[in-house]
Amino acid sequence: MNETYSQFNCGQLKAMLDQSSFAMDDVLLFLDTHPCDQAALAYYQSVSRMRRDALAAYQTNCGPVMVDGVNSANGYWNWIQGPWPWEGGR
Amino acid sequence: MWRYEKRLQHPVNITTPNPRLAQFIASQYGGPDGEIAASMRYLSQRYAMPYDIGKAVLTDIGTEELAHMEMIASIIHQLTRGLTAEQIAASGLGPYYIDHTNGIWPQAAGGIPFNACEFQSKGDPITDLYEDLAAEQKARTTYDNILRVVKDPEVCDPIRFLREREIVHFQRFGEALRDVQDHLDSRNFYALNPAFDNPAKAGEAAEGAKTC
Numbered sequence: 001m002n003e004t005y006s007q008f009n010c011g012q013l014k015a016m017l018d019q020s021s022f023a024m025d026d027v028l029l030f031l032d033t034h035p036c037d038q039a040a041l042a043y044y045q046s047v048s049r050m051r052r053d054a055l056a057a058y059q060t061n062c063g064p065v066m067v068d069g070v071n072s073a074n075g076y077w078n079w080i081q082g083p084w085p086w087e088g089g090r
Numbered sequence: 091m092w093r094y095e096k097r098l099q100h101p102v103n104i105t106t107p108n109p110r111l112a113q114f115i116a117s118q119y120g121g122p123d124g125e126i127a128a129s130m131r132y133l134s135q136r137y138a139m140p141y142d143i144g145k146a147v148l149t150d151i152g153t154e155e156l157a158h159m160e161m162i163a164s165i166i167h168q169l170t171r172g173l174t175a176e177q178i179a180a181s182g183l184g185p186y187y188i189d190h191t192n193g194i195w196p197q198a199a200g201g202i203p204f205n206a207c208e209f210q211s212k213g214d215p216i217t218d219l220y221e222d223l224a225a226e227q228k229a230r231t232t233y234d235n236i237l238r239v240v241k242d243p244e245v246c247d248p249i250r251f252l253r254e255r256e257i258v259h260f261q262r263f264g265e266a267l268r269d270v271q272d273h274l275d276s277r278n279f280y281a282l283n284p285a286f287d288n289p290a291k292a293g294e295a296a297e298g299a300k301t302c
Contacts, residue, residue: 021091067150075302076302079146080142080143080145080146081142082142082145084136084145084149085091086136086137
């Protein structure tokens with residue numbers, strides 16, 4: 001995990017995850033139709049790194065996002081623990 | 091939020107086209123007990139589910155059904171690949187070909203288009219889970235019916251995989267239903283809607299337990 005992320009709280013990490021993920025959603029579509037665009041490829045690399053770091057920090061400290069990122073160290077499958085995305089609150 | 095994985099859940103590699111078989115199997119794409127109806131049913135039902143186990147099961151099975159929809163579409167695609175119009179017309183798939191060429195479009199084996207009336211989202215978690223249990227059994231029966239008329243092992247293999255997943259989903263939905271029933275208030279003997287009319291009171295303490 002990228003150490004610089006340890007200074008952020010869960011609300012901040014969630015915002016960073018949402019923003020880097022949306023940047024990924026958007027650059028992905030652009031690259032689908034511009035697969036040789038070098039500036040977009042460089043932007044993809046930085047967005048990809050930001051999402052990876054934010055995701056790792058969030059899943060370690062705040063809760064699972066992806067099904068292969070569940071921290072089960074306390075012996076509990078907290079994937080099922082609310083609040084769920086459609087309930088608001090995180 | 092969803093993100094695509096560029097792979098099938100279980101491989102589909104069919105080398106011999108068979109348009110007649112494609113027409114049968116297409117029902118598991120857009121038919122009454124097909125994978126689209128399954129995914130839309132479970133993902134829509136989540137919002138009325140009051141308990142975490144049920145929310146997780148509906149989310150995760152609804153997600154897996156999207157992957158099954160992709161497998162079925164891949165089977166149909168490979169069964170109709172590289173055929174001439176004459177071969178398709180002779181197979182009985184002619185009317186489908188006229189409307190969709192070799193494209194994938196959701197319909198039942200008999201040609202009825204997919205529509206949302208093929209599933210319910212009743213806003214009652216007990217009612218919904220009974221429908222889900224029935225849906226998994228109906229899909230398993232359909233796969234049994236398909237396997238009786240399929241002889242090509244390259245087609246049987248992914249169909250057998252999908253059939254086995256129906257059985258696993260039936261088990262998990264049964265466990266989710268038992269969890270909902272465990273939450274019922276003792277006064278709600280006739281299992282009226284615990285999401286609306288009779289929210290559990292006695293059972294709520296159990297929902298707070300987050301460790302093993």
